Amino acid sequence: MKIYLFLILMGCSNSRLSEFNDIGNFPKQEPIVYIPNAGCPGCISYAEEFLLRNKGSKCVSFILVNVLSQKQLKIKLGQDILDYENIKIENGDIFDEYGVTGFYPFIVYSTGDIDEISPENQQSLSVLEDYLKNNCAL
Numbered sequence: 001m002k003i004y005l006f007l008i009l010m011g012c013s014n015s016r017l018s019e020f021n022d023i024g025n026f027p028k029q030e031p032i033v034y035i036p037n038a039g040c041p042g043c044i045s046y047a048e049e050f051l052l053r054n055k056g057s058k059c060v061s062f063i064l065v066n067v068l069s070q071k072q073l074k075i076k077l078g079q080d081i082l083d084y085e086n087i088k089i090e091n092g093d094i095f096d097e098y099g100v101t102g103f104y105p106f107i108v109y110s111t112g113d114i115d116e117i118s119p120e121n122q123q124s125l126s127v128l129e130d131y132l133k134n135n136c137a138l
Contacts (some may be wrong), residue, residue: 007122009096012098022125029110030059030110031059031060031061031108031109031110031128031131032061032062032063032107032108033050033051033058033060033063033106034062034065034098034106034107034108035047035048035051035062035064035065035067035105035107036066036095036102036103036104037065037068039064039095039101039102039103040104040106040118042119043104043105043117043118046105046106046125047105048076048077048115049123050128050129051087052078052126054062054086054132055081055086055087056084056086056137057086057096057132058135058136059132060128060132060136061087061122062086062087062088063088063089063090063094064087064088064089064090065089065090065092065094067089070082074118086097098114100116102114104116104117104118105117107128115127115128
């Protein structure tokens with residue numbers, strides 16, 4: 001009985017978010033797209049559409065930052081969204097680490113280049129798609 005109660009209590013705990021998806025498992029050579037939970041709605045939606053087209057890819061990874069609810073995330077992006085190895089969750093203030101605002105999604109390339117997905121930089125995901133076409137060996 002005690003084990004079942006423990007599992008039930010841990011099933012809804014936010015502390016499991018980082019354990020469930022360990023971002024240290026990403027290969028360093030692939031671009032990583034960071035998508036914040038809140039910010040520019042159009043930019044985030046654009047990045048989420050890109051994520052849905054590339055879930056399961058071996059060439060690009062995604063980190064969903066500061067997800068408040070796995071349940072809401074699964075309603076929005078699909079029940080299986082966290083089943084893909086290239087999609088992880090991270091909580092914390094990672095935006096300062098990269099020197100970005102945190103209002104926009106952004107891409108980190110293996111070269112260290114950072115490209116924000118913003119209204120002023122609408123071509124950023126197109127550039128990433130071209131990069132993947134030229135550098136992704138499946």
